[in-house]
Structures are given as structure tokens and as C-alpha cells.
Amino acid sequence: NAGVTQTPKFQVLKTGQSMTLQCAQDMNHNSMYWYRQDPGMGLRLIYYSASEGTTDKGEVPNGYNVSRLNKREFSLRLESAAPSQTSVYFCASSERGANYGYTFGSGTRLTVV
């Protein structure tokens, strides 16, 4: 079982460039999440999608947009990348929310120069 798959694994962007981080899960989970983790820090929630067709802001949504393309896929877009967005991005999914535990992907390491 693949679980949660994130692409790409690594990316370097120039300030002002845009890109989309992709996330797909094959566990038929309803809820999906995007977190960022800065060096030596815990994870901070950017956006989440409780179910297909819905998205909501998390703790640090500024500078990001998301799309819940279908039940399997949840993408994160940076419209105009800034050095402050240099981080490791994790996608996670859950059957029906936090009570059921999250399954995380392996992360995308993004550097904005």
C-alpha cells in the first residue's frame, strides 16, 4: 500500500515563482491536510479539507491556496514564493478526522532563494 504520496520530494524555487505541491492518498480517507515544518519546530497546519468539496484555513494559510481535486488528491499552491516559505511540507490524510489518526506522507523539502 502506498498510503500518502507527495510529489516532488525536493524543489528549489526563485522568489516570485509559483508551484503546486501534489498529494494523493489511496486509503479512501475523507479528510486531508497540509502542514509545514520549519527546522527544529513542530508542524503547523496550513489548510485542511474535512471532506471532498470542502477546504478550510488552518493556522498559517497566508501565501497558499489549496484544491481538493477529488477524494484522493489535495494540492497546495504557492502563487508567488517567498524565502519565508522555505520549509518541509507534509500532507496527511485521515478517515474522518483527527479522532481516527493521521497518515503522513514523506514530505516535500522546498527551498526558496
Place this chain on the structure above:
Amino acid sequence: LAKTTQPISMDSYEGQEVNITCSHNNIATNDYITWYQQFPSQGPRFIIQGYKTKVTNEVASLFIPADRKSSTLSLPRVSLSDTAVYYCLVGGGRGNAGNMLTFGGGTRLMVKP
């Protein structure tokens, strides 16, 4: 969202039992307590979840006192491979708000030979 407080770091030796305590004084009635483990360059991995009293699985035990204002993750007979960051999360009550969980800084456990 309930805030959690846990030690920044802990050291232990192989074969010892490790107990990591998390404080969550403003836990809500519907909140669950969940622990995750994170190795370097990987996404967090679900360890255990509980609501009250004691929960045990093949990896760990979780002790929750009656007032639920704290919880203790117990790792029996740790090995070097248990060196990781451990996160205590509180939340997940029913409803949309339950879909958000906040990761604090975690406890960095170092297991020595």
C-alpha cells in the same frame, strides 16, 4: 484548540522504560489524546490514541488520569531506534473543528547505548 506542554528533550539508555508526560489543562470534553513519533526526514507516525484511563498497543501504553489534564506515553524497553521526536496532540472532538490538530514542539528523545 487545547494547548499542550511537554518536555523539550529527554535522554535514556537502551532497555529502559521511558515515560513522557504531556500537560493539557484546557482539554475539552470531546477531545482525544494522540501521540505521534517522527524520525528525521520523515513524516510523523501515529503511535497511540486514548480518551481516558489506559490504552496499550504493541508499541506503547498511554496513561490518562481521571481529570484528563495530562497524559503519559510509556515506551517499554527502548532501543536506539526509538530515538525520535514525540508529539502529544489534543483535539479531534466531533464536528468540523475536530479536524484540526496542532502539533507543539514535541519531545526529542535520545536513546543511548
